[in-house]
Amino acid sequence: MADKKKAGAFDIRIVIAALVGIYGVVLTILGIVEKQAEIDKAAGININLWGGIGMLVFTALFVLWTRLRPIAVPVEEDATEQ
């Protein structure tokens, strides 16, 4: 059981933030170099740029959340009955 608790420290929030963060960087760069034809396709919105920025903001919030409320592993040992 002790093993399991340690392994449980794997935090899905970091994984999500990493994937969305990479997407955010890629899309933002695409958005910066976007051709006008692509912007016109999306009804005049540079959706790659705005979408990318949105994802970077999301990533920042998730990282902040992970920092402020890290997973508390040992404290809850007594809470899990069995």
Next chain:
Amino acid sequence: MLPQQSILRLDATAIDYIIIALYFVFVLGIGYLARRAVSSSLDFFLSGRSLPAWVTGLAFISANLGAIEIMGMSANGAQYGIPTVHYFWIGAVPAMLFLGVVMMPFYYGSKVRSVPEFMLRRFGKPAHLVNAVSFALAQVLIAGVNLFLLATIVNVLLGWPIWVSVIVAAAIVLSYITLGGLSAAIYNEVLQFFVIVAALLPLTLVGLHKVGGWQGLVDKVSASPGGSEQMSAWPGNALSGFHNSFLSVIGIVFGLGFVLSFGYWTTNFTEVQRALASKNMSAARRTPIIGSFPKMFIPFIVIIPGIIAAVIVPELAQFKANGTGEVDYNDALLLLMRDLLPNGMLGLAITGLLASFMAGMAANLSSFNTVMSYDIIERYLIKDRPDEFYLRTGRIVTVAGTLVAIGTAAIASGYSNLMDYLQQLFSFFNAPLFATFILGMFWKRMTATAGWIGLVSGTATAILVFILSENGVINLPGQGASFVGAGAAFVVDIVISVVVSLVTTPKRDTELVGLVYSLTPKEQRTEVAVAGDGGWYRKPVLLAGISLALTIVLNIIFA
């Protein structure tokens, strides 16, 4: 379903493929990371009952956010408009809240490892066997349907041969589930949820901008063949199939809202399993309640794009006007992606769709292997082995289930109608299950015999109504037939169960503690205060009340 060499072929470039590939690297990485947490069968099948509520809550939603949900609901949006929201606000949220507030204490509190196991404890072997076998069969076949839909979409969008996509997708899902078990499935479902939102939200916003905002959409739909009633949720005549508005409202509230949705959300182990994986009673109860919040907003990124597609994509507008052309409503989302998204965002949108299809299949497989291992193999076939044996069995069963799903996908590619029927048939198991569960949880007199006879006769009733309506004996349009079928199954199940209970011997009270409301001490069905469960926003009943109030507000706004 879709033309093979199609006008839907998306113009995906290298950057789109990089975005798609990146996602799969993460999916497999999660499987690998989750593997380290698997040391017993309980870890594999129920994540060691250790996950926080927000994780299981999002997984609860994602497990249901598969191919049928995303493509089907945007198609309904294109065809019927705003009334499609009833599938979410009436057909899901109330049942999810009921599961969290009323039923979860018995599921989680009794420490059962699956829904069929609850059946076993409450009603004994015959009911358990009926439930376990029908559930396992349904899951593995539906996994095949999900797999086939995924392959069809990949074929249309990217031009890959169907069998290549079937095998690649099956191999990916298989590897992360056999590695990490339910944790891998659940963590991936959470990741999928965010990817799906990241894919569909920009599409919706660009679409809304294109039609001139909300008012522009209202004007365009009102001027289209759909007319202005497609922009208001009630009374939803076209959706329910009833001409009379009063009957339509009754049909939606009771048929969809009560019988169909309560049956699905409260007894389907694929959903309940996510809650059983959470770390304590409070988190288990909050799982479906937390899930209800994203659930009520999903229509905005699934249905609205469908509605937009029907007014701005010329091919679809033509189809809606006179039923001709190469496309149909199922293509709504794909057409909108094709017309609006530049490369980059397009890759992300394709990733979102693939993510959603794999989520559905992974959810089916991860609940299938649990029921197969715990409820069928351990209970009836190979008993009393050490735990490692069942852990290994779970992995082997997952492989076998995937192979069967590939076979099902192959059958589905030949007989698409057959698959439609099968899926409808399986949906009929839910209404009688709900009747049996709810009666069994609140009436201690209900006997074991009544449990399985009620279940069998209720299911038989649903199948009978289905056959009659297929043959035109009962003639009901739209969703009418399935409302009536589920309703009849529910009533027959209750009546037969009560009658049989009165002439058979009930179980002793001591055997029913934790399973029946009146025999379960209050402490056992409410959560013990645990460190980390403080704060008003962690109180299940209060959260459920907020969710219900929000849903009512949404209904009023879009009435």
